[in-house]
Structures are given as structure tokens and as C-alpha cells.
Amino acid sequence: MSARILVIDDDEAFREMLCEALAAKDFDPVGVGTAEEGVARAKAETFDLVLTDVMLPGMDGIEGLSKLKEAAPDSEVIVMSGYSAREKALDAVRLGAYDFFAKPFSLAEMEVVIRRALERRTLLLELRQLKSAVAAGRGPTIVGQSPSMRAVVDMVRRVAPLDSTVLVTGESGCGKEVVADAIQALSKRADAPFVKVNCAAIPENLLESELFGHEKGAFTGAVGLKKGKFELADHGTIMLDEIGDMPLFLQPKLLRAVEQKQIERVGGGKPIDIDIRIIAATNQELQSLVEQKLFRADLYYRLSVAAIPLPPLRERKEDLPLLVGHFLERIGPRVGINLRGVSREGMQLLFDYDWPGNVRQLANLLERAAIMSSGEVLTALEIGRALDGASRRPAPEASPEGPCPMAGNLRDTLQDMERNMILTALRKAGGVQKDAARTLGVSPKNLWNKLQNTASTRPNTPVDDDTATGKGGEREECLRRPGA
Template sequence: MKILIADDEKNMRWILEKNLKEDGFIPVQAEDGEEAFNKFLDEEPDIVILDYKMPKLDGMEVLKRIKKINEKVPVIMITAHGSTDAAVEAMKVGASDYISKPFDIKELKLSIAKALNLDKLNKEIDYLKETVSQSFDDKIIGNSKRLHEVFEVVDKVADTNATVLIIGESGTGKEGIAASIHKKSIRKDNPYIKVNCGAIPETLIESELFGYEKGAFTGAASRKLGRFDRAQGGTLFLDEIGELSLALQVKILRVLQEKEFERVGGTEVIKSNVRIIAATNRDLEKMAEKGEFREDLLYRLKVIPINMPALRERKEDIPLLADFFIDKYSSEINKGKIHIEKDVIELLMAYDFPGNIRELENLIERLVILSVDGVIKASMLPKEIVKGAYSNKKDIFVLPEDGVNLEEVEESLVRQALERSKGNQTHAAKLLGMSRHALIYRMDKYNLK
């Protein structure tokens, strides 16, 4: 862990370096404010010890500049005895703590420990914010056989460092599976960083992944850490990896093979301690055959392949998913308990959901908003859902090999409808899906009174 020691007194720097090295720190020295700020940019220390009075730039100015670059890095100010006003001002600007000269080295070490604990807490908060679900993230809802097969693979692979490739259509829950693998792994207490490779412009994706050095291109005023830097010790989820260019695929392959990378515009080789989980809705094998995706990268990614079933392949999970989303959205808009009628569930289970779980979630949100008196009825379903459900229905009757007399079948159905409705023609017509006039015509045709 790097610690920047900025003080114009050479003996003070020497004493601090000697004592902090014993605790495992890597000290970086600066003898004036200007050098301190430049060393901060170049070395990216984990914590800064900053003297208040220094030549060229005073400590307060350096503190302000540091906080503009990285407001979260802990900075401990060293002030002259009795400089209470300066200490208060430093705390307002963002200093983690201050110590008055002369001080005991144990007092400084205690202050460093407190600052690092606070920094760790802030990183944990950021981690939680980053991994909070936009929909249902790592909550994989379902009890189907296909989903249990996925769960079994997740349990086996989670506590390893193996690269995982999750394959499936859009909206099937690939992101949730990736988050679940991380949370079950030995890396669970370290960062989980997500990147949608298809959502970032091609001109920016390299610097977003690997970061860049100061001066790497116009506008690069300081070093920027990339997603690989931020994911050190944890997991990097590369969603829609099939969208990456061939040139960038080479760089990803290098990280997987050599466990190292370089920032854009830099020469420093950075060791990577990152587990990669990738996902795609594209056929990478066909892309590899066409030369659109590197075959060697595909082999590296597919150490553990996980195939996510489409929602139409696990329709028995639709009632559970519907209940989950009803509870979620009714709670969000304070609608209270909402009941979904049985025939609505039947229609949902008959529909194929080309948009998978995401389409179902959006539909349920809409139905919850439109619900009246706490009930979701079939009449509220969009026409395309109802039409799609009925077009997917299997044949009600199986035609015998020797055929049937169609008029006898029709007469039998009309008679049964009249018997079930106890002669009520309107009800019988509804059972047969026809108008009352059409029923009367058939009653006359078959002499049914």
C-alpha cells in the first residue's frame, strides 16, 4: 500500500518513512507542495500525509487539488502546534484527520489506521451501490428443472477462479447469474464491476476497460483507472462481449493468458488479479467461423459455459416471476396487495415472451399500475399478448387416423354446450365462441330444441 509523505523537513520525512516501512507501507517522499501534487498524480498513493506549511504550494492548496482529482483518498494534515483554525479548515476541505506537531509516531499510526478503515467503509458502500440491482439482479426466481441445472453449475464453479461464459437470449437473467457467482465466490468481499460492452462507444471502450495515463490523448489531464484496475481482487462482468472489436479482443485475451495489461498511453505492465465472467446473446462460434470473433479468446472464455434457458423453455416459472414482480411494483407505488386472476396466468403461460423475463417484468409493472380494486384481469392484457397466447395453443382435438364426420362433431359440441348451460342460449354460444344467432342456426340445422 503506497503512502505519500509530503513535508519540507528532510528528517521528518526520513523518520516517517522508516517507521511506516516497518508496517508494510511503500513510502513516496515529496519535499514541497508542487512535488507532492505531481507525485500524487504519478504514484496514485492509497493515503497521503501532508504538512500544512510547505514551499511552492502550501498544504491546503495541495489538499484542494487532491480532492478535485480524488475526493475519497484519505489525507492526514500535519499542522503546527496550536493551529486550530488551519486544522478546522483542512477538515472542511476533506482531510480525514489532522495531527499537531510535535506528535508521537503511535498517534500518527492510529490516525492512519482510522483513515484507512473509513476508506474501506466508503469503498464497501460504493461496491454495494454498484452491485445493487436495476431490476432483480442476482435474485434468480424459478423452480424449473432447466433453472436448477443452471444453479448446480453455479454452485460448482462459484468458489473457483475459472472464467465463465454465460450464453442466452436478451432478458433471460444472465446478469443475475453473474452476480450470483460472484456472491458465492471467495472474492465476494471484493469489487464486482459490470461493463456492458455494447453500450460504450468503440472509441471509448479501451480506455474504459484499461484506463489511461496522463497525456495519452487530448484531454487526458491526469491518469484514470479503468475497470480492470477497479476490479482488482474481485470480479469483472463483461456483458455482451460479442460486441468487442477484434483489436480489443486481443487485449482481453492477453489479460486471460498473461494476467497483465497496460493502460492506454502507458508502458507500465500492471498485474491483473481479476476473475472474468462474460455473457453474450450472440452465437460466438458462428462469429468465430466468420472471423468476427477470435477463436482462441472463445476457448479461454468457455472454460465453464452456462446456457441460460429462455422463458418459453421454463414456463412453469412464470407464476413465481409474476408474483415477484407484482409484489415489487405494488410496493413501489404503494398499491397494497394485488391479486392476479387465474386466466391471466394461463394466458401468460401460453405466450412465448420473445423478450423473456425483461418483457414479463415490464408487462407486470404496467398491469400493476393499471389495476383497479387490487385485481389484474385478462381484459387488461395487451392484444398482442392475448393473440400470441392463442396462436401458441396446441390442438384441442387429435384427428383420428380414420378421420371423423365433422357435422357429427359439431352437433355433439352444440348439444353439450346446451346441456351445460341448461338451455341458456347466450351462455351456450359463449362456451362455443360464437354469436347467439350462429348457435340458433346450428340448433335448427341439427333439430336441437
């Protein structure tokens, strides 16, 4: 969007000439004849820069400067003066004006100074927002000290102050929305609208209207004009979650919004200019979708200008202690317990788990364990029960009068239960590993690894006869590595 410039000068011919020259340089000038008018416009509208004469009727430029700074503290001011008013112009600079020019002046030189003043304004606004975000702890915290997460944080810091389109990728539950929130909080649009849309959650026949809006009468039920999410996010940021689920017929309209910053409502024939930043997120491999002709290559390249891949939790387990501490601080007030941590044995269970639901699953599991807890430290038994719930297994009930049915080595007990679940799923799937993995909610590769661990850690444990003997070649299918 063009920078808005307020021109204050009582010489109407000069004011109009200057406004025309600024417009020819792609600025958006507004001219007024007195300081009083300028202050009133600055209070009612937003201007990036003010050009004002110091010799004005009524309130002069020096008095007007202080009023302008009150009305528009984020606007830079450049003063103009005749040679006789040079001392006044210098006084204006001492009071906060960016620079001054003596009339007559070179328009080319003026343009250079204007652009520098605008760059300075942008940098100051970014610095203020960054300091404010750090001081107030605004926005989400990206937790992690593993090398992969340090790379994520570094990328967020690099792209946040820019207006570049960002593509955040990673499995479900990895924290893609947290990263998007952090980018928004540290951006120059931090105080502007931040609109989030889940492309997979909106029916395909309604998604176009939801994103781009519609005109009255555009279709049955369109009883009035409706602004879409892009218009609502104007001057701010829009997050398009699950972008891989966007239907092909809508992708050209999205490409136009990304490239040309223009949209068109359903049933409308007039392009609408928008000033917007786009953050897209997906748990799918967009390159694979491009190869399958399910996603436009040109749109993919435009969205992935700045790509931030998030690692799954199983690949950064060294971050578990930090994540546990972070979530317990939030969970404690909700459950009414001052949670101090997790026992050593309980933490070992967390390290041994594969976390198919990633960070989101960890947060939910800790809250489940905290609800069942009676103390400030979550025990292995409480963590184990919460893990049972995560695997949809019934949690064992401890008898108040007798020993716990899980008495003994808790880790071995959990491994036995996991092994039994795997064997049951394989039997129901007829020994087909891929189908069993789908039933268990894990990947075939993950299931293969678990089968190998089971075979190596408990070689002498008997198994179900059908699975062991492999009727009809079932055992061979069960233990075949995916793709082998």
C-alpha cells in the first residue's frame, strides 16, 4: 500500500503542485492549508509522514508540530520553510522533526529524504513491537532447546518482521499454530487483525464464500453482502491452516491473492485490493500433492517463500523436560494443584513413548494425569494411567485394601499391554501389517519397529497360536518390513 503523506501549506498552488509530484512517485498525498486542519486530519486518519510549512496563518508550524506529534505520534514530520524562516525550521528539527527543506528545493532530493524517513518509521515501529512483545510475554512461547527447534526459532525471528508469505509444515500436533502466532506477535502487523481459517473444516461448497465473501444474490441464500476472511484480515495477517486440503478450483483465486494482493467476491466482477500477509500451514507433503496434480505448482512455490518445517516430538525428545515444565505451569491453576514436576520413573515413561500426537498429545496427557493426581509431583502410576488412556486401554484400578494389580515393574507391564494390543490388532487384520497399523493409529514403519523390539526384548513369551504359526502365510506378512 502507498505511504500516506499529509501536506500542510497555505500556498494553494505550491500545495497542489507538491501533491501532484508525490502522487506521480506512487505516494498517497492529502493537502490542507492550515496547521489546525492538519492536526484535525491527523487525529481522524492515519498518515505515515507529514510535510508542513513553518510559516502558516493562525497556528504556525512550530506550534503545530507539537500538536501533530500528539495527534500522530507514529508519523514522521519534515518541515519546509523559506530562507528567512531557516532558524524556525532548525527549531522544528530540535523538537522532533525528521528533517527540513528550504524553498525552493529539488523534488528528487525531497523524494530521497521522504523514503529515508519512511524507512526510519518502519524500523522504529518494528523495534517497538518487538520490545513490547518480549516485555509483555505476548503471544505463545516456542519451547525447545534441541538443534531442530533452535533452527525453528531462528527462522521465526528472521521472517517475523518481513511481509513474506510463510509455509509452516509438520505433523498434526507439532505446534504449527503456535509458530504462526509467534510470527504474528513479532511482526509489524502485531496489532492488526489476525484471522485463522481451517481449510479442512469448511465444506468445499462454502469455502470460496468464506474466504473471499459474496455479493447479495450471488447464490440461493445470499441475502446480503458478506465480507470474506481475506477482507476481514485487511492490513493484517491471515492463517490458512490445512492448506493442502484446499480444492483445486479455488487455488487460482488464492494464487491471485498471494501474487497480486487482489480478491473477488463470489458474484462480484470488481477486484478488491487487499494489504495482507499470508501464513499457510499443512501436515501434508505439498510437493507430493503437486506431483499427483492435486496442488498447483505455482501456488506451492509462492506459498513456500519462507518455509518452516517443524520436527515431530519423537525426534526431539531432549525437549521433553522443558515442555513438561511449560505445560505443568499452565495446567496447575486449572486443576487447582501446584504441580512441581514429574517423578524420575514417570519421566522415563514419557521418554519411552513414541508420541504419535506430538506436543498436543503431551499437553493433553499431562492434564489427564494431573486430574488423577493427589500430589504435587506426577508419579509413574499416574503417567502410566494417562498413557493407557492415550492408547484407548482401560486403566487398571488400584484397590485401596490390597496391592495394585500392576505391582512390579511398571515399564514391563506397559510393554506387555502394548504387545498384546499389537498382536490383537494383527490377528483382527488377518496378519496384514498395514491394516493393523491403521487400527492402532501408528505408521506401518512404527509398527514394524515395535514388532522388532517385542521380538528382541521378550523372545520367550508365547503368543497367540494363529499369529505364531502364521496360518495362510500370515506371520510372514506380519513381520515383513514395509516395502520389502
